[in-house]
Amino acid sequence: MAKVQPQSVLSLGATLGEGPVWVERDGALWFVDIKEHLVHRFDPGLAMVRSWNAPGQVGWIVPTEDGLFAVGLQTGVHRFDPAASSFTLLHDPERHLPGNRLNDATVDGQGRLWFGSMDDAESADSGLFYRLHRGVCVDAGIPPMCITNGPAVSPDGSLFYHVDTLGRTIWRSRIEADGALHDTTLFTAIEEGAGYPDGPTLDADGCLWVGLFGGWGARRYDPQGKVMAHIDFPVANVTKIAFGGDDLATAYATTARKGLSVSALREQPLAGDLFAFDTETMGLPGQIAVIA
Numbered sequence: 001m002a003k004v005q006p007q008s009v010l011s012l013g014a015t016l017g018e019g020p021v022w023v024e025r026d027g028a029l030w031f032v033d034i035k036e037h038l039v040h041r042f043d044p045g046l047a048m049v050r051s052w053n054a055p056g057q058v059g060w061i062v063p064t065e066d067g068l069f070a071v072g073l074q075t076g077v078h079r080f081d082p083a084a085s086s087f088t089l090l091h092d093p094e095r096h097l098p099g100n101r102l103n104d105a106t107v108d109g110q111g112r113l114w115f116g117s118m119d120d121a122e123s124a125d126s127g128l129f130y131r132l133h134r135g136v137c138v139d140a141g142i143p144p145m146c147i148t149n150g151p152a153v154s155p156d157g158s159l160f161y162h163v164d165t166l167g168r169t170i171w172r173s174r175i176e177a178d179g180a181l182h183d184t185t186l187f188t189a190i191e192e193g194a195g196y197p198d199g200p201t202l203d204a205d206g207c208l209w210v211g212l213f214g215g216w217g218a219r220r221y222d223p224q225g226k227v228m229a230h231i232d233f234p235v236a237n238v239t240k241i242a243f244g245g246d247d248l249a250t251a252y253a254t255t256a257r258k259g260l261s262v263s264a265l266r267e268q269p270l271a272g273d274l275f276a277f278d279t280e281t282m283g284l285p286g287q288i289a290v291i292a
Helices: 262-267
Strands: 007-010 017-023 028-033 038-043 048-053 058-063 069-073 076-081 086-091 100-107 113-119 129-133 136-139 148-153 159-164 169-175 181-189 196-202 208-213 217-221 227-232 238-244 250-255 274-278
Touching (some): 069 086, 069 100, 113 148, 159 196, 208 250
Parallel strands (some): 017 238, 058 100, 196 238
Antiparallel strands (some): 007 274, 017 250, 038 048, 113 129, 159 169, 196 208, 217 227
């Protein structure tokens, strides 16, 4: 891949920008700022952003078949109606774990919503993955960890990738027709000093992109888990990549100011901005969650 230079396309200074997703029906990129309790919509053609206040920490947003959205709050999965600025609880799988919050999510080709949780204090191994489809929410069966990230699903829907952020590892499982996960194996490990793997995304070639929190960049891995490209950023905390635009060949990246000292922030004036760069590959079309 030719060397690319990510550019800031939206100056936000997000504390913890996360969860970017291109929504084709809107021609816009939706994402969140977890710690500031904000949902953002970025319209690249107009270079404009609109924001909504969420009633708590919000980890992700995905479009749903009713034309609205599902969002992951600390208190569970909610339906979000932008027109009414309303959030309605749908499922709370961790009512018994008030110290947890929902953290990242994806939707597969069958409309199944996959999402993970984490210990908000980032100390206990209480994070789990869940699958929500047509009103039924179940534990996905992955052993608990402190900070889950992802998941992401391969283009053909057969493989499930998930991240153990503090363990610096990315894992891969086989998805059965009924959604059960089997044959979990290590996909790749991030070496010491390269940051922590954050949100993963699959492209149309079945290659995995992952943001590196504290690693000053993002990486693209081939289906065998080998590094194909490393994209350098002018900020330390890159959280997640999403492909957008009419041709799905623009990579957007959320970033974060969280954990940076005053001196680090002076050296990284673009920390927390939304970045973009052109790619030589295409992303996958967005999927619509069927959760009711």
